[in-house]
Amino acid sequence: MSKERKKLNFSDYLRRTEQITERMLTGGWNETRSTIEPLSDIILGATEVVVTMDLPFVDPNAVQVSVKADDIIEVQASTKQKIRLHELGVKHRKSEFSSYHSVLRMPVPVNEEGMTYKLKRGILEIHLPRQK
Amino acid sequence: MEPVRIVQNAPLPRKFTLMTGLPDVGLVGVVAGSQIVSSLGMKEIGTVESELFPPLVVLHDGVPKSPIRIYAKEKLAVMIAETAIPAGAVYPISEAIVNWSFSKGADLVLSLGGMAVQNRQDIEVPKVFAALSDRKLSKLVNGAAEILGEGYIVGAYALMLKKCAEIGLSAIALLTQSFYNYPDPEAAAAAVKSVNMILGLNVGTSELLHKGEEIRLRSKDFMKRTQTEMARINKSQECDVPPLYG
Numbered sequence: 001m002s003k004e005r006k007k008l009n010f011s012d013y014l015r016r017t018e019q020i021t022e023r024m025l026t027g028g029w030n031e032t033r034s035t036i037e038p039l040s041d042i043i044l045g046a047t048e049v050v051v052t053m054d055l056p057f058v059d060p061n062a063v064q065v066s067v068k069a070d071d072i073i074e075v076q077a078s079t080k081q082k083i084r085l086h087e088l089g090v091k092h093r094k095s096e097f098s099s100y101h102s103v104l105r106m107p108v109p110v111n112e113e114g115m116t117y118k119l120k121r122g123i124l125e126i127h128l129p130r131q132k
Numbered sequence: 133m134e135p136v137r138i139v140q141n142a143p144l145p146r147k148f149t150l151m152t153g154l155p156d157v158g159l160v161g162v163v164a165g166s167q168i169v170s171s172l173g174m175k176e177i178g179t180v181e182s183e184l185f186p187p188l189v190v191l192h193d194g195v196p197k198s199p200i201r202i203y204a205k206e207k208l209a210v211m212i213a214e215t216a217i218p219a220g221a222v223y224p225i226s227e228a229i230v231n232w233s234f235s236k237g238a239d240l241v242l243s244l245g246g247m248a249v250q251n252r253q254d255i256e257v258p259k260v261f262a263a264l265s266d267r268k269l270s271k272l273v274n275g276a277a278e279i280l281g282e283g284y285i286v287g288a289y290a291l292m293l294k295k296c297a298e299i300g301l302s303a304i305a306l307l308t309q310s311f312y313n314y315p316d317p318e319a320a321a322a323a324v325k326s327v328n329m330i331l332g333l334n335v336g337t338s339e340l341l342h343k344g345e346e347i348r349l350r351s352k353d354f355m356k357r358t359q360t361e362m363a364r365i366n367k368s369q370e371c372d373v374p375p376l377y378g
Contacts, residue, residue: 028352039352039359041313054314054352056345088350120253122345123314 029085031093035101036083038075044107051126055100057081060119065126067112068103075102075124135184136221136228138202142177145207146237149331152229153212154288155358156367157246158310159351163320163340164244165212168327171335174203174210180228184221190214208331209238216357217288219364226291234301240272241296241303242330243289244323248312248371258309258319260326263289265296265303276329277306282374286367304330312368313359315351317344 028037043050055063055077062078076099083097110128117126153165168174179198189196199215217225233241247261262277263285264270270279285293289305296303306326310319321337328335340347362368 028356036349036352039314039355052314054311054348056348083349088346121318122348123253123311125253 029095029097030101031095033101034095034097035099036097037102038100040102040104042104042107045130047130049106049108049110049128049130051104051106051124051128053100053102053124053126054122055119055124056122057083058100058119058122058124062099063117063119063124065115065117065124067110067115067128070109070131071106073104073106073110073126073128075100075104075126077124134228135224136180136182138178138180138228138232140178140202140232140236142175142204144177144204144209144236147239148204148207148209148237149240149242150229150233150238151208151210151242151244151327152289152292153210153244154225155213155216155354156287156289156362157248157312157370158308158314158316158319159355159358160246160308160310160316160319160323161244162212162214162354163315163317163347163351164323164327165210167320167324167337167340168333168335169203169210169212172205172208172333174205174208176201177204177209178202180211180213180225182221182224184218184224186215186218188215208333214354216354216361219361222288222365223291226288226295229288230292230295230299230301230303234299239302241292241301242327243292243303243305244327245287245289245305245307246310246312246316246319247307248368249309252309252311252316255309258316258322260306260308260322262326263293263305263307265293265301269302269304272302272330273304274329276326280307284370284372284374286369287362287365306330313355315348315355317341317347 040053057079059080064076078099085093109131114129153161180200200213260277261280263280308319308323310316317340321340
């Protein structure tokens with residue numbers, strides 16, 4: 001258990017380092033992995049944590065949410081079409097993106113069991129029960 | 133030297149309306165303002181300059197531009213920003229906008245912004261609210277927005293409204309229900325419809341709705357920087373209930 005926990009922490013550390021670097025250098029456009037880090041928000045409730053995420057162009061049938069550790073969730077979602085930076089007016093960069101990827105630390109431990117999520121108006125809303 | 137300076141490069145008629153689309157909740161003002169500028173084919177007539185802003189230019193068609201610009205056509209001027217306003221610049225920019233508008237003979241300052249609502253996903257058509265510098269302006273609003281009676285407004289529009297009320301310059305802040313942290317083109321479309329009614333314009337909104345996803349993606353990084361500045365000025369206090377009334 002402790003080994004497992006240690007492993008998760010290390011991988012979490014790497015992910016967080018990657019996320020921070022990504023944000024600092026590219027504003028959430030990971031050109032190496034062709035992924036976009038979406039805007040997100042976390043609301044702490046009395047019994048649950050609610051996470052929202054803005055996912056324009058997302059394919060509603062290709063959204064995956066998983067709880068990676070007690071307080072870490074991962075969201076992966078494919079886009080309906082390739083997002084090309086030069087089509088957004090950034091002519092000097094040829095990168096294209098086909099999915100969103102986000103790893104978020106929850107403010108409190110959460111349960112995967114009982115987790116629900118829905119997509120409405122391109123916003124993903126995830127409800128995660130808090131651990132008792 | 134003033135900390136924020138408005139540099140005007142072309143004349144404006146007296147008795148014009150200044151519309152401001154500064155970045156805040158849902159980037160409503162910026163998106164709506166941009167739509168109005170492009171739809172009416174407005175020309176750039178000035179910029180807002182300050183050492184308090186990040187040292188950057190925005191390239192458009194290879195030409196370096198100031199990130200905060202003023203466009204005009206006939207009796208309408210529109211100020212839009214393509215960079216987040218640093219928290220430390222909120223007071224001086226608000227002061228500069230009102231002083232400039234007053235000195236140039238503007239007869240109305242119309243600010244476009246967002247009003248965060250938690251259940252935004254469930255709202256089909258966002259409502260527009262109007263905060264007024266003077267109650268008499270409710271005639272001008274005339275059903276285009278619901279008059280805001282109680283509540284907090286935080287940021288540049290709050291300071292502009294207060295300063296305009298003090299000096300007797302008419303000001304309306306149109307605040308449209310929107311996402312707090314996400315760009316909201318649908319809210320911008322609702323804001324444009326209200327502006328059309330108040331100013332007698334005919335700016336289309338279908339493009340905002342049709343290109344909504346693209347606008348949201350394009351504005352992602354801008355929204356993120358705006359979020360940081362909103363946190364610094366406690367923008368979320370707008371959701372609080374004021375303790376006193378009347």
